[in-house]
Amino acid sequence: MIEFEDRLQLNDCWVAAGLIRSKVWDILYDYHTKINDIDVIYFDQTDLSEVTEKKLEAKLEKWMPGQPWSVKNQARMHLKNNNLPYTSSFDGVSHFPETPTAVAAQMSHHEIKIMAPHGLQDLFQGIVKPTPDYVKGTRLHSIYRERMHNKKWDSVWKNLIIEY
Template sequence: MARMKTEKDVLVAVQNDAIMMDILKTVQELDLPDWWVCAGFVRSKIWDVLHNFPQQTALPDVDVIYFDPDRVDEQYEKELEKQLERKMPQLPWSVKNQARMHHLNNVAPYTSSVDGISKFPETATALGVKLDKEDKLILTAPHGLEDVLQMVVKPSPGFEEEPLASIYRKRVKQKNWHSIWHKVTVVNPDKEEGSHAKSGSGKVR
């Protein structure tokens, strides 16, 4: 298994990925407030490296987030997606303003994009990267890197209990991560059976 144990290792892996860096530079050009490219964009790269995959796993979407409480209309997000599609049309862009996304889970408003990332259902997915004004690569991991580096999927704080636990369980079922990354272990809180862990053993594609 490839070595990846620290934040520096993660940053080096991203920096060495020309496509990821092109994506980050493209998003940077939008000059959005408090922007990040997050979730599977980072997590999948880490797991691909840890599984020694020769090619990067295709993403169902490239998650771009920002925080702008003064403009929370969803149509503007669609306009931003179109701008990104014109620059890199081969990618499945998804743009979301975290100033409105708390409504999805019926929780208190987020205070920033990083606060929004901390409310992602799984700790291993609560990750984001961006380029600062000096083009320095920055990583945020509100719940730390231990879970994603250990390839453990477990609910973020608040998603261990209902009603949010059902959101986590639905995502685990839909995403089926261990069918791609066979070393991943999923902690799946089950309302009927209590919390338990399941080790993935599906085939790697």
């Protein structure tokens, strides 16, 4: 794992979400999916520009060509769902839609750190359920339901349990 925080000189920088979730499920269910995105997140309140994120994606593409990079500053991601501003990458990840996706990893000084605001149990047990902002009865629940319909994860990893 590349030490993105040092190499990109970004604060609170992590690899997050789908890459980790999908690779864990591939191992658990003996399946081999194609990497469809590599989410790199960071937190910088001083530059909320999407242009900066695109420049960072281009830098990553130069270092590791042919990978599906997606870089997002968690300091601006609260705008996507009209939430209060996030205070850190941890806060941003805690607002991801489903529990097994709300996970991130970071390598620093040859140590891997894991961030999992909602724990790792659902990820390792193949359970997909909404995080608190997306549970039934909340204003964001329809986003969670639409994601589950569109992602069709249970057609790829047959043993998943998807809660609505």
